[in-house]
Every structure is written in structure tokens, then in C-alpha cells.
Amino acid sequence: MKLKRMITTTTITIAGLFLGACGPVVEQESITVVGSTAMQPLVEAAGEQFSSENLGKYINVQGGGSGTGLSQISAGAVDIGNSDVFAEQKDEIDASKLEDHLVAVVGIGPIVNPEVDVDDVSLDELAKIFTGEITNWSELGGKDRKIVVINRASGSGTRGAFESIIFQEGQKSMITQEQEANGTVRSIVSSTPGTISYVAFPYFDDSIKALHVNGFEPVDENVYTNDWVIWAYQHMYTNGEAEGLTKEFIDYMLSDTTQENLVPRVGYIPVSKMEVERDLDGNVTDIEK
Amino acid sequence: MEETVQHFKKRSPKRKQERFGKTISLVATIFIVSIVFSILFFVASRGLRTFTEHGVSAIDFFAGTAWRPGEVSDAGEPLVGAFPMIAGSFLVTIFSALLATPFALGAAIFMTEISPKTGKKYLQPVIELLVGIPSVVYGFIGLTVIVPFIRQIFGGTGFGVLAATLVLFVMILPTTTSMAVDTLNAVPRYYREASFAMGATRWQTIYKVVLRAASPGLLTAVIFGMARAFGEALAVQMVIGNAALVPDSLTTPASTLTSILTMNMGNTVLGTLENDVLWSLATILLFMSLFFNILTRWIGKKGAMK
Amino acid sequence: MTPKKADKIAVNVLYGLSGIIVLILASLLTYILVRGVPQFSIEFFTQPAKTFEVGGGIIIQLYNSFYLLLLTLLISTPVAMGAAIYLSVYAPQNSFTTFVRTAIEVLSSLPSIVVGLFGFLMFVVQFKLGFSILSGALALMIFNLPLLTRTIEDSLTAIPSSQREGGLALGLSKWETVTRIILPAAMPGIITGVILSAGRIFGEAAALIYTAGQSAPALDFTNWNPMSITSPLNIMRPAETLAVHIWKINSEGLMPDGPDVSAGASAVLILAVLSFNLLARYLGKKIQKKITSA
Numbered sequence: 003m004k005l006k007r008m009i010t011t012t013t014i015t016i017a018g019l020f021l022g023a024c025g026p027v028v029e030q031e032s033i034t035v036v037g038s039t040a041m042q043p044l045v046e047a048a049g050e051q052f053s054s055e056n057l058g059k060y061i062n063v064q065g066g067g068s069g070t071g072l073s074q075i076s077a078g079a080v081d082i083g084n085s086d087v088f089a090e091q092k093d094e095i096d097a098s099k100l101e102d103h104l105v106a107v108v109g110i111g112p113i114v115n116p117e118v119d120v121d122d123v124s125l126d127e128l129a130k131i132f133t134g135e136i137t138n139w140s141e142l143g144g145k146d147r148k149i150v151v152i153n154r155a156s157g158s159g160t161r162g163a164f165e166s167i168i169f170q171e172g173q174k175s176m177i178t179q180e181q182e183a184n185g186t187v188r189s190i191v192s193s194t195p196g197t198i199s200y201v202a203f204p205y206f207d208d209s210i211k212a213l214h215v216n217g218f219e220p221v222d223e224n225v226y227t228n229d230w231v232i233w234a235y236q237h238m239y240t241n242g243e244a245e246g247l248t249k250e251f252i253d254y255m256l257s258d259t260t261q262e263n264l265v266p267r268v269g270y271i272p273v274s275k276m277e278v279e280r281d282l283d284g285n286v287t288d289i290e291k
Numbered sequence: 292m293e294e295t296v297q298h299f300k301k302r303s304p305k306r307k308q309e310r311f312g313k314t315i316s317l318v319a320t321i322f323i324v325s326i327v328f329s330i331l332f333f334v335a336s337r338g339l340r341t342f343t344e345h346g347v348s349a350i351d352f353f354a355g356t357a358w359r360p361g362e363v364s365d366a367g368e369p370l371v372g373a374f375p376m377i378a379g380s381f382l383v384t385i386f387s388a389l390l391a392t393p394f395a396l397g398a399a400i401f402m403t404e405i406s407p408k409t410g411k412k413y414l415q416p417v418i419e420l421l422v423g424i425p426s427v428v429y430g431f432i433g434l435t436v437i438v439p440f441i442r443q444i445f446g447g448t449g450f451g452v453l454a455a456t457l458v459l460f461v462m463i464l465p466t467t468t469s470m471a472v473d474t475l476n477a478v479p480r481y482y483r484e485a486s487f488a489m490g491a492t493r494w495q496t497i498y499k500v501v502l503r504a505a506s507p508g509l510l511t512a513v514i515f516g517m518a519r520a521f522g523e524a525l526a527v528q529m530v531i532g533n534a535a536l537v538p539d540s541l542t543t544p545a546s547t548l549t550s551i552l553t554m555n556m557g558n559t560v561l562g563t564l565e566n567d568v569l570w571s572l573a574t575i576l577l578f579m580s581l582f583f584n585i586l587t588r589w590i591g592k593k594g595a596m597k
Numbered sequence: 598m599t600p601k602k603a604d605k606i607a608v609n610v611l612y613g614l615s616g617i618i619v620l621i622l623a624s625l626l627t628y629i630l631v632r633g634v635p636q637f638s639i640e641f642f643t644q645p646a647k648t649f650e651v652g653g654g655i656i657i658q659l660y661n662s663f664y665l666l667l668l669t670l671l672i673s674t675p676v677a678m679g680a681a682i683y684l685s686v687y688a689p690q691n692s693f694t695t696f697v698r699t700a701i702e703v704l705s706s707l708p709s710i711v712v713g714l715f716g717f718l719m720f721v722v723q724f725k726l727g728f729s730i731l732s733g734a735l736a737l738m739i740f741n742l743p744l745l746t747r748t749i750e751d752s753l754t755a756i757p758s759s760q761r762e763g764g765l766a767l768g769l770s771k772w773e774t775v776t777r778i779i780l781p782a783a784m785p786g787i788i789t790g791v792i793l794s795a796g797r798i799f800g801e802a803a804a805l806i807y808t809a810g811q812s813a814p815a816l817d818f819t820n821w822n823p824m825s826i827t828s829p830l831n832i833m834r835p836a837e838t839l840a841v842h843i844w845k846i847n848s849e850g851l852m853p854d855g856p857d858v859s860a861g862a863s864a865v866l867i868l869a870v871l872s873f874n875l876l877a878r879y880l881g882k883k884i885q886k887k888i889t890s891a
Contacts, residue, residue, distance in 0.1 A: 030826050034727060039557070043851040046812060047648040053815070060826050062835050063812045064728050065849070067557025069566070077561075079722055094563045150448050155533075156360065157558030157565060177358070179450060179532040179544040182554045183848030185855070186529065193439060194448050204649075204851055268649050268851065305770045312772030313687050319679025320688075320697055323742055327700040330707065330715050330739075397614030405611055414615060416874060417622045423796030423870030424625075425840040426803070428863045431847060432628065461621060468618075492600045494607035515706070522708030524803050525844065553710050553803065573711050580706040584699055 031247050032060035037071020037084030038159055039183060040202055041236050044106060044268045045084060045255075051264060052254050061251055068092075068159040075100060075239050081248045083239040086159030088282050101243060105255045106236040106270040109203040110164050111220035113191050113210040118198070120144040122214040125231065129168045131198060134176030139196065151178045152187055152199040160184070163234035164200050166284060200232075204269025222271050228278040228286055235280070236270065331577060338574030340567040347371055347564075352571065358535035358551075360565040371568045373548075375537045377575065380547040382452050382538060383527065384520045387459035391467055392513050394460075399471035404497050415472075421465040430529035433458040438530055445542045450532030453541040458530055459520045467516035474508030475501060511587040518583040522576060524549035548572045626867065633864020636857050645815055646842065646858075649851040655862050657813040660829060661730070661836035662869075665809060666798050668734040668832065673741045674791060680742075681749035686775050705743030709803040712739050717807035728835040733809025737798050745794050752786030753779055782888065785881040792877035796870040802840040810835035811845050839866055 035045055042065045049061030066074075068085040072095050075083025086108070089097040112128060114120070120142045123131075130136040131149055140146040153175055154161035165175060181187045184205045191197045192209035203220065206212050212220045215232070224230035244252050254260060261272035280286045341347050347369055355372020362370050398418075402410030437457050442449030478501050486496040502509070532544025533554060552572050559566035644654030680701070688694040716736030726732045756779050764774030780787075813836060816829050823830040837845070839862055846852070846859045 032826055036728075039849045042811075042849060043648045050648070050815070060814055062728065062810070062814065064810045064835065065557070065845075066807065067559075069558045069560045073561040074722075077722075092560050094560055155554045155558055157555055159558070174362075177535055179448070179534045180554065181533060182528070185846070185848045185850050189434065189847070190450075193435075194442070194450075197448070207853070305773070309770040309772050312682075312770075312775070316679040316683035316687060319676045320683045322676060323680050323704065323746065324697055324700045326739055326742070327704050329719075330704075330711070333715060333719070334711060394614050394618055397611050398618050401611045401615040405608060410615075414619065416878075417619065417626075419793060419796070419874050420626070420867070420871055421622055422793075423800050423867075423873070424629075425800030425843065425863075425866060427840060427844045427847065428629065428800075428866070431843075431859070431863070432625065436628070461625065464618065464621075492604035494604035495600055498607070518706035522706060522711075524708060524710040549708055549710060556710075556714065573708075573714070576708050576711060577703075580708070581703050583706060584702045587702075588695075588699060 030058045030060070032062055033081035033247050033251065034062045034064065035082040035084060035238070035251075036064045036066050036074050036080045037082075038068045038086045038236070039065040040086055040108070040160055041084045041106075043204070044236070044265065044270055045238075047268055048255055048260060048264055049251070051260075052251055056250075059247055059250070067157070069157055072100075072239065075241050078241050081240070082244075082252070085237045085239060086234050087162045088235075088237065089239055090282055091162065099241060100239045101241075103238040103240065103244070103252050103256070104235045104273050105238050105252070106261075106265050107225065107233055107273055107276055108236055108270050109220060109222065109225045109230060109233045110160060110200055111203060111206070111230075111232065112198060112200045112213045112215065113188065113206070114198045114213055115191055115193075115195055116209070116211045117195055118144060118147070118211065120213070121211075122217060124216055125168055128213075128215060129170065129173055132165075132168065132175045133173050134178075147196045150194060150197040151176070152190060152197055153178050153180045154187065154200075155180050155182050158182070159234070160200070160202060164232060167232050202269075203271075222266070222275075225271055226275050226277050233271075235273075334570060334577055335574050337567060337570035339571075341371070341564065341571040345369065345564045345567060347568070352568075353377070356537055360555075360559075360568055369564055369568075371564070373568075373572060373575070375535045376546050376548045376551050376572065378537050379452065379531065379545040380521060380549070380579075382545070383455045383459055383531070383547060384517050386452065386456040387463060387520045388513055388517045390456065390460045391463050391516055395464055395467035395471055395512070395516070396509065398468050399475055400497060400502075402472055403475040404493070404501065418465045418468055421461075422469075426462065426523060426526040429458055429462055430526035433526060433530040441542060447542045448532065448544065449542070450530060450544045451540070451542045452531065452538050452545050454530040455527045455545075455547070456541075458526050459523060462523060462526065463516035463520050466519050467512050470512035470515055471509055474505045474512060477508065478504045507590050507593070510590045514583050514587045514590075518580055521579055521583070522549060524553045528553055548576055552576075629860075629863050629867050632860040633862075633867075636861030636864070641858075641861055646813060647852055651852065651854045653852055653854075653858055655839060655842065655858070655865065657816055658837055658839045658842040658862070659865065660816065661809075661813060662799060662838040662840070664829065665730055665733055665737065665805075665836060665838055666795055668730060669737040669741060669798055670791060670795065672734055673738040673745055676738070677742055677745035677749055678787075680746045681753055682775055684746070685750050685753040686771055701743045701746055704739065705747070707739075709740060709801060712736055713804040713807045715739075716804065721808060727833065728808070728810030728812075730809055730832045730834060730836045733805050733836065733838075734832075736804045736808040737801060740801060740804050741794055741798055744797065745790065748790030748794065749783075749787050752783040752790060755786060756782045785884040785888070788884065789877045789881040792873050792880070796873045799869055799873070800840050800866055802838075802844045805838055805841050806844065809838065809841070811837050811841055813837040813842075 046063040049063050053060050068087055071083035071085050072089055072092055074080045076095055089095050089100050120139055137149055139149055184201045187199045188201055188205050188210055191199050218224045218229045220230055225233045240248055261274055265272045277289055278286050279289055352371060352373055354374055356374050357370040357372045358375060359370040364370055402414050438449035438454050441454055482500050482504055483496055486500045527547055528550040531550055533546045533550050534544035535546050538545035552569050556569055641654045643656055645657050647653030720726045720732040720735050721728060760778055761774055764778045817827040818829060820828045821830055822828050826834055843859050843862050846855045
């Protein structure tokens with residue numbers, strides 16, 4: 003008897019939840035944003051702020067990687083696809099259907115274990131470390147210690163950006179340890195002697211040492227002028243022209259308030275601060291102001 | 292008379308109820324089976340595209356050692372040799388099972404034959420608790436404790452097959468132990484009593500009677516542990532180093548099917564070779580778990596007491 | 598070596614092996630708790646998580662974990678119960694039954710990442726459920742069904758056949774025998790099984806990353822309208838669970854106190870699983886008592 007009552011109650015509860023969920027949502031709107039894990043903290047923070055300023059409007063931000071972001075937005079399964087590479091750089095993505103919104107710039111910098119006594123490398127030396135031509139820190143003026151290279155997952159947007167800038171035609175990274183995420187890379191570099199890897203600027207902290215490249219310090223000011231050459235755009239793609247809440251949110255991302263406050267606070271660089279722009283093929287031109 | 296005949300001809304409500312019960316329980320069962328099939332079909336149909344759609348030869352895939360999806364060799368063939376990952380998966384699985392089996396069996400014997408009271412009071416709860424620790428936490432402890440430890444003793448970076456083996460050892464210990472305990476408990480009491488009555492010591496009874504009687508079940512327990520080790524993803528990914536190289540020592544970075552799969556899935560675009568080849572890895576995983584299950588079934592049948 | 602001596606050595610070795618296991622497990626638990634418990638504070642349990650600032654809590658993730666667990670059990674228990682009854686009562690001894698059993702076991706050794714990806718393409722994309730608690734619960738159901746079916750079936754078959762025969766002798770149908778006699782008698786075992794499976798669901802991350810999602814929108818705990826996005830009851834909202842949160846902090850977390858939050862959250866997870874186990878033991882005993890005394 004008791005069992006029966008239990009089953010009935012449960013069924014009613016479940017039915018209620020399903021009906022409730024399928025029913026019309028009263029004066030509430032939400033959009034789904036999927037993609038680049040590196041962009042996730044920024045977009046999530048912006049989404050939270052947006053919701054608190056616009057009651058009843060929700061931004062649902064998920065990671066999944068740039069590849070997921072681009073394929074889901076092409077398929078029309080989500081409202082915005084985040085990517086840290088140009089859609090044109092991924093095969094099988096019909097980039098012509100997608101509209102690109104550059105919402106921020108992020109610097110990427112090589113990091114090493116704090117015990118490594120090399121502070122500055124040239125871009126060429128950096129490339130040779132990742133291709134496996136330079137294998138010992140003593141070749142760069144440091145102590146005799148083997149270089150341990152940690153790369154990012156092969157399709158990762160950060161890796162794509164990093165390699166497209168440091169490598170010359172024909173250079174290829176050696177097969178080595180790979181990790182999926184900025185945070186994991188940082189914690190491995192901080193604890194393993196002799197390691198080198200690279201992360202986005204927001205992930206710099208005291209546990210690792212950020213290298214200078216070509217004599218320039220990895221700071222936002224050097225990115226503005228392209229003195230620090232390793233940086234990437236953060237893209238938000240929409241399928242066709244953005245409409246409704248999607249447009250509202252992208253406008254919010256691009257608004258002066260967000261660009262001047264939130265973006266730098268999370269560690270990214272506002273697009274408006276850039277004094278140069280870079281096209282799909284990597285050609286950098288000055289912006290006339 | 293007519294009435295009685297009618298009464299017997301009519302389907303009794305009991306019979307109806309019986310049919311009802313049988314139907315809904317069968318529906319539930321078929322539901323589960325159909326889930327299994329849709330997963331198998333779904334994963335395999337994507338995984339096979341590597342060979343059908345993209346024309347990769349099976350030999351290149353299973354025996355090739357160069358894993359650079361998205362790039363092609365000088366001959367124009369895609370570089371999707373999965374052998375390093377297959378080797379890595381098998382190595383960590385076999386090593387962790389070798390390491391965990393004596394401990395799991397020892398603990399199981401202790402809990403059932405030597406001191407059931409202490410076993411039930413202390414060992415059982417701790418082992419049940421361990422099943423619930425998320426693999427992320429195992430991976431995190433592996434990264435902060437085991438990897439530095441291996442680095443201090445063996446040099447190198449600490450990442451590699453050995454670190455993964457140690458993490459998996461702890462992870463499969465509860466599974467294997469609790470299944471072994473169940474098996475040992477199922478050995479009838481009178482087997483032991485008969486052995487003791489003939490003057491055998493405790494160890495003789497355990498070794499010559501209980502373990503013999505339970506051996507198919509114990510093997511099943513070990514294989515279940517191996518299946519879990521083979522399919523573990525997040526924890527292994529954090530400690531093995533994820534280098535798509537055929538492991539040449541226990542302390543150099545290597546990779547497993549799962550570690551490469553989880554790491555790259557989000558970064559590839561559906562329908563491309565880079566993505567389909569990951570589904571091929573998933574297909575291998577599926578067929579391996581199918582294989583592990585058929586193996587345990589076969590052992591169970593073969594070793595069943597007649 | 599005399600048999601007596603061999604016996605002594607063997608017993609000592611067994612003590613040693615068990616001791617080492619306890620030592621490993623105890624140090625593991627201590628490590629997690631010692632690092633995690635100092636992070637506990639009122640804010641930690643009452644504040645939502647923060648993306649890039651210090652001082653985030655875990656209230657939403659903790660709630661999501663429990664809610665998802667509840668939904669998963671609600672969906673999977675009836676199915677598992679049905680399958681277990683079929684296998685233990687109706688299933689004939691033939692190749693179809695063997696085939697069914699093999700299928701269920703294959704499901705149990707499926708890597709959770711495969712379940713997660715299947716869930717993503719099936720529930721999230723195909724069925725258009727989006728990143729939602731419902732998608733997550735369905736994925737976890739796949740994950741939970743085999744284990745649950747097995748434990749329920751074990752509890753059912755553990756009931757002495759004299760009870761079954763008694764029921765049948767009284768003229769009850771098989772179905773009545775199961776639902777009126779066997780099932781109530783097997784209840785303690787079933788409840789223990791369900792709660793223990795809860796521990797595994799609670800700690801699962803890989804299957805949820807692509808289904809229930811990795812973001813936890815703010816919840817309004819005063820809003821109990823299941824249609825509203827901010828309502829804790831809504832099953833169509835994305836819901837990051839505690840285990841996923843730990844994974845996310847370690848991979849892409851930007852908060853400066855990430856390691857602390859992650860350690861604290863791990864400790865909470867362990868304590869939750871611990872309390873599930875205690876609860877399972879307690880309930881099992883209590884129901885046993887009630888049934889046997891009544």
C-alpha cells in the first residue's frame with residue numbers, strides 16, 4: 003500500500019516537473035553560448051553581470067572547446083559560438099554563414115618553472131624549443147638542465163594561435179607531453195623542474211615565471227603595439243546576423259563599460275586599445291586613429 | 292454448468308495481472324538493451340567513418356605510430372597511427388591489475404576468512420567510500436603527490452605509465468576487492484567445515500579449498516577491475532603526460548586512448564577526420580569492454596562448479 | 598615447513614596486505630580532509646561561485662549535485678527495478694537472457710567519457726534538451742542502470758525461495774508474489790543498493806561536462822516555480838555539479854583561490870559520500886528491524 007502511494011506521488015512529481023519545464027516561460031529569455039574554454043571565464047563573468055542588470059534575461063555559457071563552439075554554431079544548435087581561432091582556419095566550417103564579433107584580445111606568453119634561470123628568449127629560440135632543436139637550457143645561457151616541453155592539445159585554439167605566430171614556414175612542433183587546459187599546464191609547470199609551456203596572460207601568477215620574448219615583457223601595453231607578437235583575437239560567432247537577445251548581449255560585450263571595466267579585470271585586452279590589427283593570414287597593419 | 296465453463300474460459304484477473312507484470316518488466320529490460328545498442332551503433336558508425344569516409348587503412352590506424360591528426364605524411368596519408376595510445380592503455384591496465392590483484396585478494400580473504408568482524412567494521416566502509424571519490428580528485432592527488440614522488444626517485448618528469456599505474460591501482464582496488472569479497476562469501480560454508488574436519492589449517496583451507504572454489508569469480512573480479520582501468524579518463528589524463536609516443540620506459544610521458552579522446556574531443560569539428568578518428572578510439576574502447584565482458588562470462592561458464 | 602608455520606606466515610601476510618590497504622586509503626582520506634576542511638566557512642556554503650575573484654562558495658553546485666542525484670534516481674530506479682524483476686522472475690534460461698545480461702554488463706564497463714559524448718549528441722543536440730539537468734540526469738541514468746539493476750536483482754534473489762514458494766502455494770501469481778512478498782522483504786537490500794549507487798553518481802564528472810554543462814546560473818531559492826530559469830526546481834536549466842566544478846577549477850579556473858576552493862569542494866564530496874554510506878547502513882538496519890519485528 004505504502005509502496006503504491008510512493009509510486010503515485012513520484013509519478014505526479016515527475017509529471018509536474020516535465021509539464022512545468024515544457025510550459026511557456028513567462029517573460030524570461032535565455033541564450034546559449036558554447037565554445038572556447040579559454041574564453042569561458044570572461045563570457046561567464048559578462049553573462050552574470052548582464053543578467054543582474056537585465057532582469058529575466060539569462061546567458062547560459064558552456065565550454066567544450068573552440069571546435070565544439072564552431073560546429074554547434076554552424077549547425078544552428080546554439081546562439082553564439084566562442085572561438086579563439088578564425089572560423090576560416092578550421093576545415094569543414096562554412097565560415098561564410100557565420101558572422102564574426104571580435105570581443106577581446108588575449109596575450110599568450112611562454113612560462114617556465116621558477117627555477118629556470120633564463121629570462122629572455124628570441125622568437126626564433128622559442129620556436130626551436132618547441133620543434134625540439136634546442137633541448138637544454140644551457141644552450142640559452144642557463145644552467146645545464148634538460149628542457150621539458152609541455153604543449154597544448156593539438157586542436158586547441160591557444161596552441162593554434164601560438165604556433166601560427168612563432169613557427170616559420172615548415173616548422174612543426176615535436177611530439178611531446180600535451181595538456182588540455184591553461185590551469186593544468188600552469189600547475190604542471192610550477193611543479194616540474196625545467197619545464198616550459200605557454201598560457202594566456204590571465205593565467206600568469208607567482209607560481210610560474212613568464213619569459214620575455216625578443217626583450218619585451220609580456221604585458222598588455224606591449225600587446226597594444228604588437229611589440230609582444232603572440233596574441234589572439236577572441237571571437238564570438240553568430241549564425242547570420244545577431245538578433246534579439248543575442249544581439250543585445252554582443253552589444254553589451256562590445257560596450258565601452260564592459261570593454262573598459264570587466265574585460266581588463268578578468269585579464270583580457272579590449273579590442274579598442276589595439277593600435278594594430280591582424281588579418282586571417284597573420285598580416286599586421288597599423289590602425290589609423 | 293454453462294456458468295462454470297464460462298468461468299474457466301474467461302481470463303482470470305490474476306492472469307491479466309501476470310501479463311501486465313511480465314510486460315512492464317520486459318519493457319524495462321528491452322529499454323536497457325536498446326540503450327546499449329544505440330550507444331554501440333552510434334559510436335561505431337562515427338568511428339568507422341575514419342576508414343570508410345576518409346579512407347584510412349586499418350593497418351595504418353592500428354599499427355601506425357605517428358599520431359598527428361590533421362597532418363599528412365610525405366606520401367599524403369593522414370598521420371593517425373593509434374598504436375601509441377593502444378599500447379599505453381594496455382600497459383597501464385595490465386600493470387595496475389597486476390599490482391592491485393594481490394592487495395585486493397589479500398584484503399578480501401582477510402575480510403571473509405580471517406577476521407570478518409574487523410573487516411566488516413573497518414575495511415568495508417573505507418572501501419565503499421573510495422568508490423565514491425570522483426576521478427578528478429584522484430587525478431589531482433596524483434598530480435600533487437605521486438608525480439613529484441616518482442620524479443624524486445626515478446628522475447625525469449614523473450609523468451608516465453608508472454604514475455598512471457599507481458593512480459589506477461588505488462582506483463580499481465575497491466571494485467576488485469568488493470567483488471572478490473562477494474565471491475568468497477558465496478563459497479558454501481560446508482566446504483570449509485569439511486576441510487577443517489579433515490584437520491587442515493586455516494591457510495590450507497583457504498588456499499586449497501576456498502580459493503579453488505572461488506577462482507572463476509575472482510578472475511571475474513580482476514577483469515572488472517581491468518575494465519574500469521581501461522576506461523578511466525580524467526585521472527589518467529592528469530598524470531600520464533599525454534604524449535602520443537610508444538612508451539619506452541615507465542617514467543617517460545605516454546598516453547592512453549581515453550586521455551587523447553577527452554583532451555581533443557572539444558577542439559575538433561564534427562565530421563572532420565580529426566574528430567572521426569577520436570570516435571574510432573572510442574570504438575576501440577567499446578569493443579574492449581565488450582571483450583572484457585565476454586571473457587568474464589566465458590570464465591564463469593568454464594569454471595562453474597558442476 | 599610445517600603446515601602450521603605456513604598458516605602463520607600466510608595469516609601475517611594477509612594482515613600486512615590489508616593493513617597496507619587501510620593505510621593507503623586512510624592517508625588518502627586524511628589528505629583530502631586536512632586540505633579541504635580548513636576551507637569550510639559559512640560563506641563557502643552559502644555563496645555562489647565566483648569566476649575570477651577570491652571568496653567563491655559552492656552553494657549552487659552543491660544543490661545541483663543533490664537535485665541531479667535525486668532526478669537520476671527517480672528516473673533510473675523504476676527502470677532498474679523492472680529489469681531486475683524480469684531477470685530474476687520471468688527470464689527463461691535461454692540465449693536471449695544471456696544476451697540481455699551481457700548487454701547490461703557492457704553498459705556497466707562503458708567509459709564515462711563515452712557516455713557523456715553520447716549524451717551530448719543524443720540528448721543535448723538531437724533531442725534538443727540543451728545543456729540541462731534533464732540531459733545530465735539521462736546521461737547519469739545510462740551510467741547508473743547496470744549497477745542498480747545488478748544490486749536490485751541480487752537483493753531479490755537473496756530472498757529464500759521458501760518465501761517465493763509460499764506465495765505461489767497460496768495461489769498468488771508470480772507478479773503478486775514479487776510485489777507483495779519478495780519486494781518488501783528485499784527492501785533493505787534495495788535501499789542500501791540505491792544509496793550506494795548514489796555515491797558513484799555524486800562524484801561523476803566526465804559524463805556531465807557535455808550534458809548538464811559547466812555553468813551554474815544564479816538560483817533564486819525563493820522561486821519555486823519550475824518554469825522559471827532561476828528556480829532551483831527547473832530541470833531545463835544548465836547545472837554544474839560539485840565534481841564538475843572541481844574539474845573546471847583545475848583546468849580553466851581564473852580565481853586566485855582556486856586550489857583552496859577545489860580542496861574544500863573535494864572534502865565536501867567525500868563527506869557527502871560518507872554520509873550516504875552511513876545512511877544506507879542505518880536505513881538498512883532500521884527497515885530490517887521493522888520487518889522482522891512486525
